[in-house]
Amino acid sequence: MKNWKNHILVLILVIISEMIGIVKYKVGPGTIVLLPMLYALIFGVLLTPKFLKIVNDKDMKDAGTLTTVSLMLLMARYGTMIGPTLPKIIQSSPALILQEFGNIGTVFFGVPLAVMLGLKRETIGAAHSIAREPNVALISDVYGLEGAEGRGVMGVYICGTVFGTIFFGILASFCAAYLPLHPYSLAMASGVGSASMMTAAVGSLSAMYPDMKDTLAAFGAASNMLSGLDGLYMSLWISLPLTEWLYKRFYRIKYGVEAPKVNPSEEA
Structure with a gap:
């Protein structure tokens, strides 16, 4: 909290990003929407020791401790949007609850690819x-x-933090433009348990459907909240055991032997 360098840099990046504003590119019948959040993310990456070296490792560590606090404020703002649209959300509650089963798709896609x-x-x-x-x-x-x-989950976590917001923002635009899905369903699909990814996706949808922006934000926030609540249990009871089972099957297919319980490089 006392790292004033970080606070000043963040303020500067926010001002620059907001001055650029929302940029839209027509792609066929659809629109790719670039949001200020995307610019701020790219500018932030350029400030790191790998590029311009304006911030150091300590600055980056200090900034990381504030991420959760910032997201709490963001989710509080979304919470105020859920109330007025609560009847619509209740009507869609089965879809919001069942959508968590869709996240298991990452297991069926990710395990074979990773192996x-x-x-x-x-x-x-x-x-x-x-x-x-x-x-x-x-x-x-x-x-x-x-x-x-642990290395596996942290690798995906870091990649998701760096690229996930960009990917979700652009993916939402493409899905809205090319898939016959209602904007509400896309807003619900954006709530995968990451406030930043959900915000990017809902922001793109709101730019394309400005008359629905409050409802879209409410659906995205409600979906994200439910994903955070039941997603952990889904991972513990379903996704993680399923991942272990698929890993053993595809390991045998690739290497022709049973998968060891630990990484071979770590065996004593």
Whole structure:
């Protein structure tokens, strides 16, 4: 909280990003919407020691401790939007609850791909979910972050933090433009348990459907909240065991032997 350098840099980046504003590109019948959040993310990456070296490792660590606080404020703002649209949300409650089963799709897609790319036990942490904070905590509790599973979940967590917001914002625009899905369903689909990814997706949808922006934000926030509540249990009881089972099957297909319980490189 006392790192004034970070606060000043954030203020400057916010001002620059808001001055650029929302940029839209027509692509066929659809529109790609670039939001100020995207610019701020890119500018922030450029300030790191790998590029312009304006911030150092300590600055980055200090900034990381404020991420959760910032997201709490964001979710509080979304909470105020849920109330006025509560009747619509209640009508859609079965879809909001059942959508969590859709997140299991990452297991069926991620496990075979990870194994074929050569990952070993890292596959378990990387492919069991989208690897946000609750999933990192789950892997830490079950396997520990020092092992291969911990490296897998942290790798996806970092990639999601850096690229997830960009991907979700653009993906929402493409889905709205090219898929015959209602904007409400896309808003619900954006709530995968990551406030920043959900905000980027809902922001893109709101720019394309400004007359629905409050309802879209409410659906996205409600969906994200439910994903945060039941997503951890889905991962613990369904996704993680399913990931272990699929990993063993695809490991045998690729290597022709049973999968070891630990990463071979870590065996004594």
